[in-house]
Amino acid sequence: MSESDAAPSSSENVAAEAAETNQTNNAPEKMEEFAEPDTKRRKISTTVKIIEDKRYKLEERLGGILCCAVCLDLPRSAVYQCLNGHLMCAGCFTHLLADARLRDETATCPNCRVEISKTSATRNLAVENAVSELPSECQYCNKQFPRNSLERHEETQCEERISGCKFSRIGCPWRGPLHESRQHETECTHPNRTGAEVMDALQVMDQKLADERVLYDSIFDLLAFEKITFNDLQLKPYRTDEFVHRLFYETSRFSAFNNQWVVKARINNSQKDPTQSSERDMTYQLILKTKATTTLSIYYIMLKGPFGDMKVQPRIYKHDFSELENEGPYMPLSLPDTAECNRLLAAKTINFRLIMFLSSK
Numbered sequence: 001m002s003e004s005d006a007a008p009s010s011s012e013n014v015a016a017e018a019a020e021t022n023q024t025n026n027a028p029e030k031m032e033e034f035a036e037p038d039t040k041r042r043k044i045s046t047t048v049k050i051i052e053d054k055r056y057k058l059e060e061r062l063g064g065i066l067c068c069a070v071c072l073d074l075p076r077s078a079v080y081q082c083l084n085g086h087l088m089c090a091g092c093f094t095h096l097l098a099d100a101r102l103r104d105e106t107a108t109c110p111n112c113r114v115e116i117s118k119t120s121a122t123r124n125l126a127v128e129n130a131v132s133e134l135p136s137e138c139q140y141c142n143k144q145f146p147r148n149s150l151e152r153h154e155e156t157q158c159e160e161r162i163s164g165c166k167f168s169r170i171g172c173p174w175r176g177p178l179h180e181s182r183q184h185e186t187e188c189t190h191p192n193r194t195g196a197e198v199m200d201a202l203q204v205m206d207q208k209l210a211d212e213r214v215l216y217d218s219i220f221d222l223l224a225f226e227k228i229t230f231n232d233l234q235l236k237p238y239r240t241d242e243f244v245h246r247l248f249y250e251t252s253r254f255s256a257f258n259n260q261w262v263v264k265a266r267i268n269n270s271q272k273d274p275t276q277s278s279e280r281d282m283t284y285q286l287i288l289k290t291k292a293t294t295t296l297s298i299y300y301i302m303l304k305g306p307f308g309d310m311k312v313q314p315r316i317y318k319h320d321f322s323e324l325e326n327e328g329p330y331m332p333l334s335l336p337d338t339a340e341c342n343r344l345l346a347a348k349t350i351n352f353r354l355i356m357f358l359s360s361k
């Protein structure tokens with residue numbers, strides 16, 4: 001099948017390589033070898049003010065230097081470089097290779113136009129390690145942590161992270177910062193409710209579990225399809241030229257089932273001015289770009305993929321694509337909350353994996 005040798009197969013290798021190097025961390029040794037940072041450190045230790053100022057500026061500057069030359073974001077996984085040393089994050093790198101393959105051209109560095117391929121481009125471990133040491137801010141407590149430990153902090157250590165009451169299973173709706181939950185739990189009235197009163201809460205929970213069960217069963221059914229393909233894609237932001245500028249996202253073309261497709265996404269379903277609204281969500285649409293000779297019955301699922309970090313819940317959508325019906329409807333991207341949506345908007349590009357299943361019925 002022609003689709004099986006497109007971008008996805010190559011991206012798997014990239015992901016595996018990325019996992020490998022996370023373990024080979026030789027940064028600490030290297031740091032000791034350099035004399036320069038020491039002298040600098042001594043100089044700026046004279047006043048606290050200067051330390052803060054300098055460090056802030058240095059980090060900002062390093063961020064600008066170590067970012068991906070294509071999407072300008074700080075890379076989250078592997079970093080590649082062309083023969084002339086221009087840096088690309090793994091998402092942009094696979095994207096360039098896939099784009100070139102679709103156009104039947106050789107990929108080139110967007111900066112210097114030198115040819116790039118899986119063999120000519122190399123990893124840059126120094127940059128990968130340096131980026132993982134750059135500070136980034138915890139979304140709950142606003143303190144700074146090295147990037148490589150931020151996720152663990154936010155998920156398991158931060159005292160400000162949002163948690164629920166331990167009696168949520170019997171219906172307590174309380175949610176708040178973790179450090180307030182102990183106080184709440186001592187005062188919570190839910191443990192004193194009768195069995196009859198907690199039945200409603202249990203039923204809601206049962207229903208939720210049943211829904212999840214349906215989702216997983218459906219995924220296993222889809223995995224039994226004959227034709228399955230996946231693509232690791234990038235949504236890039238664009239603005240319309242209308243009087244009120246609107247932000248939307250689009251991927252470049254990709255191939256699946258011998259046809260070409262794109263994915264579009266938008267915020268709050270193109271509400272006039274999403275900045276007026278505190279609630280934010282994203283919806284996306286799958287579009288068939290080539291002429292369909294027959295109706296293509298497609299099931300599709302969006303996942304974060306190997307280069308993305310979006311916290312999307314798996315949801316299966318289906319659309320019958322034909323010559324007249326070449327655009328699927330805008331379907332919700334199942335994000336946990338507005339904060340996650342805003343985090344995606346803040347990034348320059350959104351990496352994701354789209355799995356498509358072609359129904360033969």
Ligand SMILES: [Zn+2]
Nearest residue numbers: 068071089092
């Ligand atoms: Zn990039």
Ligand SMILES: [Zn+2]
Nearest residue numbers: 082086109112
């Ligand atoms: Zn280059």
Ligand SMILES: [Zn+2]
Nearest residue numbers: 138140141158
């Ligand atoms: Zn925190």
Ligand SMILES: [Zn+2]
Nearest residue numbers: 165172174188
């Ligand atoms: Zn409670």
